[in-house]
Amino acid sequence: MKLYNTLTRKKEEFVPLEPGEVKMYSCGPTVYNFFHIGNARPFIMFDVLRRYFEYRGYKVTFVQNFTDIDDKVIKKANEENTTYDVIAERYIKEYFTDARGLGIHEASVHPRATENIAEIIDIVKTLEEKGHAYEVNGDVYFRARSFKEYGKLSHQPIDELESGARIAVGEQKEDPIDFALWKAAKPGEPSWDSPWGKGRPGWHIECSAMARKYLGETIDIHSGGIDLCFPHHENEIAQSECCSGKPFARYWLHNAFLNIDNQKMSKSLGNFFTVRDAAKVYGYDAIRFFMLSAHYRSPLNYSQESLSQAKSALARLNAALGSVRFLKENGNDGGETEAEKRSEEGFETYRRKFCESMDDDMNTADAVAAVFEAVRDINTVCAEKTVTKAYAEKADAFLNELCGVLGIGDAPEKKDGADAEIEKLIADRQAARKAKDFKEADRIRDLLKEQDIILEDTPQGVKWHKA
Ligand code: AMP
Numbered sequence: 356m357k358l359y360n361t362l363t364r365k366k367e368e369f370v371p372l373e374p375g376e377v378k379m380y381s382c383g384p385t386v387y388n389f390f391h392i393g394n395a396r397p398f399i400m401f402d403v404l405r406r407y408f409e410y411r412g413y414k415v416t417f418v419q420n421f422t423d424i425d426d427k428v429i430k431k432a433n434e435e436n437t438t439y440d441v442i443a444e445r446y447i448k449e450y451f452t453d454a455r456g457l458g459i460h461e462a463s464v465h466p467r468a469t470e471n472i473a474e475i476i477d478i479v480k481t482l483e484e485k486g487h488a489y490e491v492n493g494d495v496y497f498r499a500r501s502f503k504e505y506g507k508l509s510h511q512p513i514d515e516l517e518s519g520a521r522i523a524v525g526e527q528k529e530d531p532i533d534f535a536l537w538k539a540a541k542p543g544e545p546s547w548d549s550p551w552g553k554g555r556p557g558w559h560i561e562c563s564a565m566a567r568k569y570l571g572e573t574i575d576i577h578s579g580g581i582d583l584c585f586p587h588h589e590n591e592i593a594q595s596e597c598c599s600g601k602p603f604a605r606y607w608l609h610n611a612f613l614n615i616d617n618q619k620m621s622k623s624l625g626n627f628f629t630v631r632d633a634a635k636v637y638g639y640d641a642i643r644f645f646m647l648s649a650h651y652r653s654p655l656n657y658s659q660e661s662l663s664q665a666k667s668a669l670a671r672l673n674a675a676l677g678s679v680r681f682l683k684e685n686g687n688d689g690g691e692t693e694a695e696k697r698s699e700e701g702f703e704t705y706r707r708k709f710c711e712s713m714d715d716d717m718n719t720a721d722a723v724a725a726v727f728e729a730v731r732d733i734n735t736v737c738a739e740k741t742v743t744k745a746y747a748e749k750a751d752a753f754l755n756e757l758c759g760v761l762g763i764g765d766a767p768e769k770k771d772g773a774d775a776e777i778e779k780l781i782a783d784r785q786a787a788r789k790a791k792d793f794k795e796a797d798r799i800r801d802l803l804k805e806q807d808i809i810l811e812d813t814p815q816g817v818k819w820h821k822a
């Protein structure tokens with residue numbers, strides 16, 4: 356598989372450090388609010404990358420942190436007259452609700468900054484001992500010029516960075532490009548004991564500490580939005596490499612912005628939609644599908660039309676999944692027809708196209724297109740008067756295989772409980788109809804409709820799919 360590495364500015368063949376294993380770290384959310392569609396982009400895209408590695412047989416250890424202490428979390432706590440941990444706990448819970456809805460698998464570990472203070476202090480101490488960090492009145496700063504390669508990720512010469520850097524009010528840095536590793540406690544703010552007195556960690560250091568703790572000194576992939584490339588990731592590299600003397604992350608992956616009216620969607624600009632609100636209108640599945648419709652390094656514009664389009668494309672996919680699921684049970688018992696055999700041969704071609712697209716720097720747009728070519732073929736076959744169970748079985752397995760990697764459609768993982776429940780309701784409705792209890796039958800139909808389940812009565816039985 357080839358991946359575009361921001362560090363080398365090239366598409367490179369991905370070769371993990373340990374054969375068959377991938378160690379990935381992705382910067383997670385700062386938990387002071389619901390996350391918005393822009394934030395969802397890296398969460399969804401790197402979830403797909405992880406799933407694809409797993410599909411290709413790798414053992415993946417995936418770490419995504421929660422930044423549970425920073426100025427924004429503290430500000431929110433003050434506004435609500437509560438403590439930072441109450442705010443963090445609430446929005447971590449809300450993160451999982453939305454992430455589950457979007458089909459984002461839980462990371463192997465979701466570490467929190469405040470649960471790793473000892474590890475953070477340990478790195479800062481090492482950096483200080485090695486002359487890469489210095490303390491001023493309880494603050495500790497990283498001496499950027501002490502790291503010769505500073506700027507290598509964002510490809511900026513240090514003097515250029517110097518001219519853009521400022522010393523903020525209250526900071527006591529030797530050099531404007533230095534950055535905080537540890538911040539002395541301010542009155543009324545949460546703080547932890549440290550060799551430099553009470554204080555709290557800077558933002559960049561938490562990722563260095565948690566990546567090292569859960570993945571080791573050198574990791575395979577580090578990812579996040581392009582806005583994190585500088586200074587966040589640049590600083591992570593400086594801290595980690597100065598501490599260990601080893602390369603930190605071997606491949607750096609950055610997603611482009613999710614825009615709205617061609618401007619970055621962001622909390623500070625106020626031009627954002629939370630995933631929670633958008634899901635109420637379009638459904639979580641459509642948001643995920645919309646994200647996959649573009650390559651992760653291309654800017655993507657959010658609009659009502661694009662979400663509506665995603666919703667209708669998804670409905671086509673779900674209709675095909677509904678047909679094959681139905682025909683698996685209700686199709687013909689005989690041997691496959693010539694048309695069915697031809698279609699099955701096509702599956703090989705589409706699977707190859709799918710993998711080739713994913714191997715090319717995770718081109719999900721083309722991978723989705725390969726799935727839809729299969730959907731078109733399957734719909735043609737399923738429109739015939741007779742379809743065999745054997746074909747439906749294979750088509751169902753094939754669609755679920757690829758959809759399971761992308762996490763779209765009625766992916767197998769979503770099916771377990773949910774499908775059984777739907778099937779039971781459909782059976783109950785059939786029983787009610789048989790007993791001529793049409794009121795009950797209609798009630799069940801409405802209940803299913805509320806869950807976006809569309810029923811179709813056919814001579815062979817009831818067929819259903821998600822809207
Ligand atoms: P934050 O909670 O602001 O630290 O952001 C969490 C993740 O969302 C980071 O990887 C950011 O780079 C990413 N992100 C924030 N806004 C956008 C956007 N408009 N488009 C794409 N990624 C974004």
Ligand code: ZN
Pocket residue numbers: 381382383562587
């Ligand atoms: Zn980070």
